[in-house]
Amino acid sequence: MSPLRRRLLFGIPLALAVAGGEGFYIILRRMQENDYDPHALPSPLIGKRPPAFNLPGADGMQGFSNTDLLAPPKPMLVNWFASWCVPCLQEAPMLMKLAKTGLEIWGIAYQDHPKDLANFISTNGNPYTRLAADASGLTAINWGVYGVPETYFIDKQGIVRWRYAGALTDDVVSGTLQPLLQKYA
Amino acid sequence: MRKLLFVLALVPALAYAQTLTRDGVTLTPAQEARAEDIGSQLRCLVCQNESIEGSSADLAKQLRTIIRQHVVAGDSSKSIMNYMVQRYGIFVLLKPPFMRLTWALYASPFIGIILGFFGFWLMRRTKAEAPAPLTDADARRLDELLK
The missing domain is CATH 1.20.5 (Single alpha-helices involved in coiled-coils or other helix-helix interfaces)
Structure with a gap:
C-alpha cells in the first residue's frame, strides 16, 4: 500500500467524521447560546408588506388595517399575542420596557375573548398604541403566524424586515432588535 | 317509461346525497379524498413532524377547513399548496421541492x-x-x- 493511498484511506473518513462532529458541536453550542432555534422558520413575509386585512379594535382601542402600516414614521413592531398564551405572559414586561423607550408597538389579539383580553391588559399593562382583535384567526393565517407570541418588525417603508416567533427575551432584544432599530432608523 | 325517466333523473342526485361533513365543510367523498391527499402532504407548523391531516392542533384544524373550502370551490391541488407555501414558506411541504436550498x-x-x-x-x-x-x-x- 502506497503511503498516499494509506493516508487517503485513513484521512478521508477521519476528515468526514471531524467535519460532522464540528458541525454538530457548532449547532449545539449556538442552541445553548440561544443563537439558533432549529424549530424557527423563516417568514415568507420578510421583504414584503403585510397582506390585506382590516381588524376591529379591542379593549376600547383603535384597530388597524394593512393600509395603516404602509409608512410608519419610524420602525415599529406588530405583536401577535393572546391572553391564554403562557409565553405571552412572560413577554409582557419586555414589551412594556420597549414601549417605554418610545418604540411603537401595535398588538393583535389572536383568537381571544374580549373579557380575558381586558383582564390580561389590566394585569400586565398595555404596551400597545393600537390593539386589534383577530377573533377568527384568519388574518393570522394570511400573515403566516403559526403560534403566539410572534413579533414582526416593520420599517418606514412598511416592509417586514424580521419576524420572531416566541417570547422576546433580553438576548433577542439586544442581539437582534436593537441592531435592526439602528439599521432602519 | 315515466317511472324510469324519473329514476334516471334522480341518479345525479345520488352523487350529492352521499356527502359528508369534515372540519365544518360539507363535501363529496371524492372531494374529501382530494382534501386528505393535500393535507397529508403539508406539515403542521405547530407540531412540526405531523401532517396537517394527522395533527390535532387548532391551527391544523383551521387549515384543514381552508383546504376543504378551496377543494369545494374547485381550486386545483397545486393552487391550494401554493396558498400554503405563500403563507408559511416551503417548510410547510413535507416533501421539499428540488431547488437551490435542497x-x-x-x-x-x-x-x-x-x-x-x-x-x-x-x-x-x-x-x-x-x-x-x-x-x-x-x-x-x-x-x-x-x-
Whole structure:
C-alpha cells in the first residue's frame, strides 16, 4: 500500500467524521447560546408588506388595517399575542420596557375573548398604541403566524424586515432588535 | 317509461346525497379524498413532524377547513399548496421541492454512492503485495514454531 493511498484511506473518513462532529458541536453550542432555534422558520413575509386585512379594535382601542402600516414614521413592531398564551405572559414586561423607550408597538389579539383580553391588559399593562382583535384567526393565517407570541418588525417603508416567533427575551432584544432599530432608523 | 325517466333523473342526485361533513365543510367523498391527499402532504407548523391531516392542533384544524373550502370551490391541488407555501414558506411541504436550498439533500445518495465506489476502488488498488518468499532460515524457524 502506497503511503498516499494509506493516508487517503485513513484521512478521508477521519476528515468526514471531524467535519460532522464540528458541525454538530457548532449547532449545539449556538442552541445553548440561544443563537439558533432549529424549530424557527423563516417568514415568507420578510421583504414584503403585510397582506390585506382590516381588524376591529379591542379593549376600547383603535384597530388597524394593512393600509395603516404602509409608512410608519419610524420602525415599529406588530405583536401577535393572546391572553391564554403562557409565553405571552412572560413577554409582557419586555414589551412594556420597549414601549417605554418610545418604540411603537401595535398588538393583535389572536383568537381571544374580549373579557380575558381586558383582564390580561389590566394585569400586565398595555404596551400597545393600537390593539386589534383577530377573533377568527384568519388574518393570522394570511400573515403566516403559526403560534403566539410572534413579533414582526416593520420599517418606514412598511416592509417586514424580521419576524420572531416566541417570547422576546433580553438576548433577542439586544442581539437582534436593537441592531435592526439602528439599521432602519 | 315515466317511472324510469324519473329514476334516471334522480341518479345525479345520488352523487350529492352521499356527502359528508369534515372540519365544518360539507363535501363529496371524492372531494374529501382530494382534501386528505393535500393535507397529508403539508406539515403542521405547530407540531412540526405531523401532517396537517394527522395533527390535532387548532391551527391544523383551521387549515384543514381552508383546504376543504378551496377543494369545494374547485381550486386545483397545486393552487391550494401554493396558498400554503405563500403563507408559511416551503417548510410547510413535507416533501421539499428540488431547488437551490435542497439540491444537496437530493444529491446526497448519489454523492454517497460515488464516494463508496471511490473508496472501494482505493481498497482494491491497494491490495497488499504478496510477501517475499521465505528464506531457508525462516522456513526452518516456521517449521519449528508449528511443530
